[in-house]
Amino acid sequence: MKRYDLIVVGAGPAGLSAAVEAAKYGLKVVVFDENANPGGQLFKQVHKFFGSKEHKAKIRGFRIGSQLLEEANQFGVEVILNATVAGLFQDKEVTVRINDSIQHYKGDAILIATGAAENMVPFKGWTLPGVIGAGAAQTMMNLHGIVPGQKILMLGSGNVGLVVSYQLLQAGCEVVALVDAASKIGGYGVHAAKLARTGVPFYLSHTIIKAEGTDCVTGVTIGEVNKAWQVIPGTEKHFDVDSICMAVGLSPMAQLLKMAGCVMEDNPKKGGQVPVCNAYGETSIRGVFAAGDVSGVEEASSAMIEGRIAGIAAAEYLGYIDKVTLSDKVGELESALNSLRQGMFALENRGKCIEKTEEGYDVSLHLLQKGYFQEQEVANYPGVTVQRGVHAVIECSQNIPCNPCQDACPKHCIKIGERITSLPVVDENAGCSGCGMCVAACSGQAIFLVNEDYENGYASVTLPYEFLPLPEKGERGWALDRSGSKVCTAEVVKVQTSPAFDCTNLLTIKVPVAMAMKARFFREGSCHAECE
């Protein structure tokens, strides 16, 4: 039996954060993970995170993963990979499968950060090869460099479904439809909008009737559902696809805590069966902690803070720090955690129909049902102004905890204020220089630079562009509107890339002035080919 001060199970964002924090106070820490690589889900998150500076906002997930590993290394955290924890016992002993043997370890404190597993929805044909979890698709693409298919239908409009759909497009797949049985999009409107403007159609109040094919998926039939979730006859729609991705929620993997005898609760808002924890993530068994998705499904940013809190609490439990230090350190982290849990997508608002923002602006039903604004709605929001010359147009309409745009603008044109869920306000008097920092900083890709005085009769629109190959200056193609429909021809007049933009390229296209508030995406392709 080998002893440690703290044994952490799971080397994801929560587990690593806890391990780093505990090791900072001198605890001898070991982290077990059943995977061959550390980082949990972080290394497949290629998108920029939300939040504010303290939450590592606008940094891509995999870069946060690298930072965490560096920290773990720096503070002497021992990470043992390919190590499957098979059992957790009340006296804080764990049995671990390493290679072809079982080994016993004992911790004075234990932290379980095993995360969550993907849910599935059964329908006719759901066991055919080609029906996969959205998380699995993301692992294939972003960790192993393999596309799961060419033509894909996504079930689930939460952030996972939206983000993975976008990454599928980036990997060169076609997303034929995004389907959800709910009547409104569950994830962030900005994530939906960046899909919609590439032309991905949304089918809300729809469900999968069957997957077709004998040896593998060759097609799928969906249908509209009524309020009782029954398919309405005659609404069936068929798509040729080779893959169906399911992004229908996650369930905490809390079995280790349950077998150790922790008091559990069944909480649908937290994703299912979770341990009952105090504010420090401590379960009903003293010295046994839980952090991250295993104690309630959220996202990586909050998992990292929960991990840090639990790591500090473990240090206090073992006498490495006193109670005063604990409450000081945890106080700051708790306020960071609380700010992430504010706004329309907060736990207490799940399942609620929110019609107005905190500021009193109408929430666009069109955005929630189709994935994009109607043009006349856009002007309602405080980030959208009409100005002479170049200026930022911020199509941000939901109270989500995110504020990098405010810090990005060197001219202080963009104001969010103390509350990080507030909608960004564009100050018309601050004098936009057109630098584009805000466009690249927006994790939701919701900021555009519009100049209606670009040239006689022509406007320029600068948009965030994260696809390869990158169009070149002088290239002609189509301007697409928010729904992904072609509205006019467009010419690329500028392409900007910069380390400061972190792989978000800025594409400036020239369009007729009347299209300045319509054109939101660019697609290469000659007009001739389209006319034939």
Place this chain on the structure above:
Amino acid sequence: MRNVNDRSRDIGAFVPAEDDELLICRCEEITKGEIRRAVHDGMFTLTEIRRYLRTGMGLCQGQTCSKLVKEIAARELGIVLAELEHAASRVPMRPIEMKVFGNEKEPGKNA
């Protein structure tokens, strides 16, 4: 809360449904119809269903189906999800061959 375990409770007769052939537990190849029928055979808890049908006892250890089995059983029993307790969690958490499970080594000796 009603007593879910009250075996004298009348849950009605088993009514065949169109989707009874739907595979729910992929590892052990158990269908929705078999799970529904098990409830009518008197298996009122998830642990009983698991012992009766082996749902969730295959390679994935219920990672995919345990939530689905719970939903099907709760509906058949006419109770809400929260009233149905999860099946017991036991060692080993992941499937492990007996030869490995029985092969205990001192930590760090075979690294």
